[in-house]
Amino acid sequence: MRIVLVGPPGAGKGTQAAFLAKNLSxxxxxxxxxxxxxxxxxxxxxxxxxSYMDKGELVPDEVTIAMAKDxxxxxxxxxxxxxxxxxxxxxxxxxxxxxxxxxGMKLDAVLDLEVPEDEVVxxxxxxxxxxxxxxxxxxxxxxxxKREGVCDVCGxxxxxxxxxxxxxxxxxxxVYHTQTEPIIDYYKxxxxxxxxxALGKVEEVTRRAMDALARxxx
Numbered sequence: 287m288r289i290v291l292v293g294p295p296g297a298g299k300g301t302q303a304a305f306l307a308k309n310l311s312x313x314x315x316x317x318x319x320x321x322x323x324x325x326x327x328x329x330x331x332x333x334x335x336x337s338y339m340d341k342g343e344l345v346p347d348e349v350t351i352a353m354a355k356d357x358x359x360x361x362x363x364x365x366x367x368x369x370x371x372x373x374x375x376x377x378x379x380x381x382x383x384x385x386x387x388x389x390g391m392k393l394d395a396v397l398d399l400e401v402p403e404d405e406v407v408x409x410x411x412x413x414x415x416x417x418x419x420x421x422x423x424x425x426x427x428x429x430x431x432k433r434e435g436v437c438d439v440c441g442x443x444x445x446x447x448x449x450x451x452x453x454x455x456x457x458x459x460x461v462y463h464t465q466t467e468p469i470i471d472y473y474k475x476x477x478x479x480x481x482x483x484a485l486g487k488v489e490e491v492t493r494r495a496m497d498a499l500a501r502x503x504x
Contacts, residue, residue: 287312287366287503288391290373290382292470293399295458296406297484298491302399303370305492310499313362317371320353321345331356350374351381358385366394379469395502396473397495399484403459411452418442 287310293299300316307314324332331353335345354372357363373379386392401409408427416422416437424431424444431438448454473479480498484491 287368287394287499288386289367289499290369290393290396290473291399292396292466293484294401294403294406294462295455296409297399297401298488299370299399301488302484302491302495303368305488306397306495306499307368309492309496310366310368312366312368313360314368314370315354315357315363315372317350317354317374320350320357320372324353347375347377347381351378351385354382355385373469375465376468376472379472393473393476393478395480395499396470396478397499398470398479398481399491399495400481401484405485406459407452407455410450410455411446413446413450414444415447416440416442416444 289306289310289312291299291303291306303314303316321332321335325336326332331349335349335353338345338349350372354369358367369382373382382393409425412426412428414424414426414431414435416424416439418437418440419442422437422439422442423429424437431444435444436442437444449458470479480502482491482494482498486494
């Protein structure tokens with residue numbers, strides 16, 4: 287299957303993408319991973335992207351599109367892929383359609399993870415990260431440490447990242463509503479959107495998504 291995953295910040299796209307890609311035996315292609323790989327390998331696209339990032343500027347669509355195209359042409363993506371973070375706007379969605387059409391391919395589904403805005407704020411603003419190891423993540427509601435402000439794993443101090451503050455989260459949501467949400471209407475016009483609730487335990491959301499995709503493929 288060829289799937290695009292969409293949803294607001296805090297919807298759990300990265301977590302669900304990893305589970306879904308494994309269950310469907312297709313590669314998970316995320317823009318974050320694409321940028322990191324191209325920059326670390328110092329590809330021409332990576333150097334170009336870094337030149338914008340170093341100036342604090344947004345990487346142009348054409349650079350992101352070229353990275354995605356290169357990744358989707360790899361052998362492991364021949365029979366499908368799950369796109370996470372791309373396309374991010376309607377222009378990128380149109381470019382993706384053109385790429386796939388040129389290869390005689392098409393998307394099978396656009397999976398929309400739906401989460402109420404207040405829940406998004408609660409999920410992200412409640413995160414606490416260990417200063418010693420950012421992989422150690424806790425939450426003031428959903429995953430409380432045994433001792434407040436102290437990492438259960440290594441004893442490091444837990445803190446809230448600046449970009450996890452409620453004010454920043456609401457700004458990120460505004461960007462999502464303005465730039466990314468319009469692609470849902472774009473794909474609805476093609477009959478591709480499958481919307482599921484992203485509330486509940488991770489495995490429940492995964493099962494919900496797999497059932498919805500199975501119905502779409504039937």
